[in-house]
Amino acid sequence: MTSIVLGQGRDGSDTCIDLPELLATRLLVQGNSGSGKSHLLRRLLEQTATLVQQIMIDPEGDFVTLAERYGHLVIDVEDQSEASLRAAGERVRAHRASVVLNLEQVEAEMQLRAAGAFLNGMFEAPRAHWYPALVVVDEAQLFAPVASGDTSDEARRLSLGAMTNLMCRGRKRGLAGVIATQRLAKLAKNVAAEASNFLMGRTFLDIDMARAADLLGMERRAAESFRDLARGQFMALGPALSRRPKLLTIGPVETASHNTGPVLVPLEPVVAEDLRDIILEPVHEFSPRPRRETRPPPPDLLAQLDAYGATREAEEPAATADLTEVDATQLWDMVSGVASEDGADYKPLATLYQDFQLRARIQGLSRNILDLGRFQRILATIRAGLDQERAESEDWQKAEAIAATLPEDVQGVFLLLARTALDSETCPDDDALARAYGTHSLGRARRQLAYLEEREVIVLQETPFGRRVAIVGLGWQTAS
Numbered sequence: 001m002t003s004i005v006l007g008q009g010r011d012g013s014d015t016c017i018d019l020p021e022l023l024a025t026r027l028l029v030q031g032n033s034g035s036g037k038s039h040l041l042r043r044l045l046e047q048t049a050t051l052v053q054q055i056m057i058d059p060e061g062d063f064v065t066l067a068e069r070y071g072h073l074v075i076d077v078e079d080q081s082e083a084s085l086r087a088a089g090e091r092v093r094a095h096r097a098s099v100v101l102n103l104e105q106v107e108a109e110m111q112l113r114a115a116g117a118f119l120n121g122m123f124e125a126p127r128a129h130w131y132p133a134l135v136v137v138d139e140a141q142l143f144a145p146v147a148s149g150d151t152s153d154e155a156r157r158l159s160l161g162a163m164t165n166l167m168c169r170g171r172k173r174g175l176a177g178v179i180a181t182q183r184l185a186k187l188a189k190n191v192a193a194e195a196s197n198f199l200m201g202r203t204f205l206d207i208d209m210a211r212a213a214d215l216l217g218m219e220r221r222a223a224e225s226f227r228d229l230a231r232g233q234f235m236a237l238g239p240a241l242s243r244r245p246k247l248l249t250i251g252p253v254e255t256a257s258h259n260t261g262p263v264l265v266p267l268e269p270v271v272a273e274d275l276r277d278i279i280l281e282p283v284h285e286f287s288p289r290p291r292r293e294t295r296p297p298p299p300d301l302l303a304q305l306d307a308y309g310a311t312r313e314a315e316e317p318a319a320t321a322d323l324t325e326v327d328a329t330q331l332w333d334m335v336s337g338v339a340s341e342d343g344a345d346y347k348p349l350a351t352l353y354q355d356f357q358l359r360a361r362i363q364g365l366s367r368n369i370l371d372l373g374r375f376q377r378i379l380a381t382i383r384a385g386l387d388q389e390r391a392e393s394e395d396w397q398k399a400e401a402i403a404a405t406l407p408e409d410v411q412g413v414f415l416l417l418a419r420t421a422l423d424s425e426t427c428p429d430d431d432a433l434a435r436a437y438g439t440h441s442l443g444r445a446r447r448q449l450a451y452l453e454e455r456e457v458i459v460l461q462e463t464p465f466g467r468r469v470a471i472v473g474l475g476w477q478t479a480s
Helices: 019-025 037-048 066-070 082-095 108-123 153-169 206-216 220-228 272-279 301-315 328-339 349-362 372-384 394-403 408-422 430-437 442-454
Strands: 003-009 014-018 027-030 053-058 073-076 099-102 133-137 175-181 197-200 233-238 242-250 458-463 466-471
Touching (some): 014 242, 019 175, 037 053, 037 133, 053 108, 082 108, 099 108, 108 153, 153 175, 197 206, 328 349, 349 372, 372 394, 372 408, 372 430, 408 430, 408 442, 408 466, 430 442, 442 458
Parallel strands (some): 027 197, 053 099, 053 133
Antiparallel strands (some): 003 014, 233 242, 458 466
């Protein structure tokens, strides 16, 4: 049994928390602002820093100081996209890194989206990376609210779904949720109900006291005792804490938050008249700029090129080239140019096709010289690593025929597997599969392998030395 001292009981004896039991049963902390929730979480994190991986969802930037003493990685989300945060969540589990997700610098909408994406990334990690991890969420009522507030429904659903997964399904994946909230009444019930350990601090509202008493199995008339708790005192109950409600005073901590509370500072005597000119100093109001004349927006670039081409054909009919036969190498080079652009792997297909159409018009070709389906197959073939000569071979035409029977979004993944199997190379890793699928989520890319196996176009084999794939009907196999 691995126990840590959380604080002292009523008689002064040490009160411990059983860490393995906590990882299996989760923890809920409630207390009004100023009751000592952050102090409790900091004590728990400090005492377990060397024993288990820690993930801290920090909406106020209170816990970034853990990095200075315990080496936690601080992730500031203001410069991160949802896709990068989802990928970071998967990698954190793979490398067993203790992390503080700092949400202090972003607004409420982005806080929900960032926390949801990061938690979903952790949840989608492969089974090989299901190491035990303590996931602490401060101000959990923000991320799992009972009702919608000022944020969009989409952001709320994303965050609430991630929190529900953490508390309801996280145990089998090694994720132990520790959630802290100011008010139980504002926290979604399906999230709070999954905790088996409780630490209830000072609270004053009748509805919160009654609900806390119910969770602890106390009589209703004893609920008013929560008003009398001092800062840092909590009633503890749960298999990792105590079999009966027990008063607990949280022990001291070694680190401190950058966000200190208000401190009384004596007022300096100042004559009111001396401040009048400063406080009532005139504000220079600038006159509004004259309204600009509205002009119709210019047509898009492709439309301008089409109009120019039509005018040119009308004026010089003899000089117009016959576009019925176009050099295949020219088309291949244009698609290769689109595929080589920065970030092209993750751009929508429609955006890439529009880029191709623009290149075609610049070279004097029709913008519809290549339909979308054929463009996508050429693009997938180029991404798979084939040149034009090999792409026209009989063997590769068979692979393209199989790809044509699949949904468009997975054709690129299949062609990448087919090319590596044709050349007897090792199976592409998760990053290569994600690029072929056009996603940053490694878990989502891995699921396409299972889908292709269900469609009976590949045979997947997991070996101690890695992954092997065979193409059904063609007899190609990747190397072990």
